[in-house]
Amino acid sequence: MGNNKMLEINTELMPILDYVMEKRGLDFSGYSPAMLARRMGHRLSAANSNDFQEYFSFIKKNTNEIDKLLDVITINVSRFFRDTLTFDFLADKILPAIVLEKIQSQDHSLRIWSAGCSRGEEPYSVAILIRELLRKEGFTMNLHIFATDIDTRVLKGAKKAIYPMASVENIKYRLLKKYFITTGEGFQLVPEISDQVVFSFYDMLDKKHSVPPESIFGTFDLVLCRNLLIYFNPEYQETIFAKLCRGLAPNGYLVLGETETPTLNAMPYFKRVVDFSPIYTKQ
Numbered sequence: 001m002g003n004n005k006m007l008e009i010n011t012e013l014m015p016i017l018d019y020v021m022e023k024r025g026l027d028f029s030g031y032s033p034a035m036l037a038r039r040m041g042h043r044l045s046a047a048n049s050n051d052f053q054e055y056f057s058f059i060k061k062n063t064n065e066i067d068k069l070l071d072v073i074t075i076n077v078s079r080f081f082r083d084t085l086t087f088d089f090l091a092d093k094i095l096p097a098i099v100l101e102k103i104q105s106q107d108h109s110l111r112i113w114s115a116g117c118s119r120g121e122e123p124y125s126v127a128i129l130i131r132e133l134l135r136k137e138g139f140t141m142n143l144h145i146f147a148t149d150i151d152t153r154v155l156k157g158a159k160k161a162i163y164p165m166a167s168v169e170n171i172k173y174r175l176l177k178k179y180f181i182t183t184g185e186g187f188q189l190v191p192e193i194s195d196q197v198v199f200s201f202y203d204m205l206d207k208k209h210s211v212p213p214e215s216i217f218g219t220f221d222l223v224l225c226r227n228l229l230i231y232f233n234p235e236y237q238e239t240i241f242a243k244l245c246r247g248l249a250p251n252g253y254l255v256l257g258e259t260e261t262p263t264l265n266a267m268p269y270f271k272r273v274v275d276f277s278p279i280y281t282k283q
């Protein structure tokens with residue numbers, strides 16, 4: 001796609017994005033224009049609009065269209081233990097290292113943040129691993145797992161904690177049996193795990209709060225921000241990394257998505273732990 005076409009897309013999309021900002025306070029201007037055009041194009045066709053101008057009139061007249069549009073812009077694909085190698089490494093090396101360091105320094109509080117948590121599969125996967133680890137080692141800890149997203153509908157689903165087969169197929173049978181109950185609706189996570197995670201709305205581009213307001217009392221030992229940065233242009237990625245950097249404890253760990261890496265400005269502050277997995281320590 002040539003540059004002119006890109007500019008054209010931007011000017012066509014801008015009134016709609018401004019409208020979403022005005023109505024919902026969500027700023028998508030830093031998202032990749034090509035991605036936005038593609039996703040918004042799906043709604044344009046569904047609404048039988050011929051162009052974005054026509055779609056803009058449609059969205060103003062149909063109050064529930066804004067939710068449908070948000071649904072296609074913020075893809076929420078996730079599943080338990082997505083990227084098996086990364087979760088195995090977390091279970092075998094990273095979480096034991098964090099917990100051991102805590103025990104040695106007599107600090108019994110463990111703080112974790114899943115940023116862009118979708119329906120909760122990611123923070124719940126971590127909660128399961130920590131529960132297993134603490135049980136095996138016979139340790140107790142005050143566990144605080146904060147999970148945030150911009151999409152209020154997925155947050156509602158996360159609190160309900162019932163999942164379809166596709167979400168749980170990476171879970172080892174032993175853990176599935178132990179932590180889920182099969183219901184007519186799907187696989188229901190047991191309260192022993194679901195009660196461990198606090199979900200809240202938080203926009204990673206929020207200018208007022210550098211971390212979710214619910215979590216302000218302390219830094220994080222582990223932050224997962226996976227498959228969210230890919231949506232943003234480099235400038236907004238820098239904004240997000242500034243937050244991640246501020247939120248992490250010294251020597252804290254950051255886990256990104258498989259195709260994501262720290263931005264240019266953030267690079268000096270993060271050291272990759274292993275080649276095969278996007279896990280970093282803050283240095």
Ligand SMILES: C[S@@+](CC[C@H](N)C(=O)[O-])C[C@H]1O[C@@H](n2cnc3c(N)ncnc32)[C@H](O)[C@@H]1O
Nearest residue numbers: 074076077078116118149150151203204226227
């Ligand atoms: C593809 S999902 C990733 C879920 C999970 N982290 C994983 O890797 O499986 C991306 C999530 O980021 C959320 N998201 C998109 N823009 C966001 C923003 N500005 N602030 C917070 N969350 C955002 C979406 O709503 C979506 O739930």
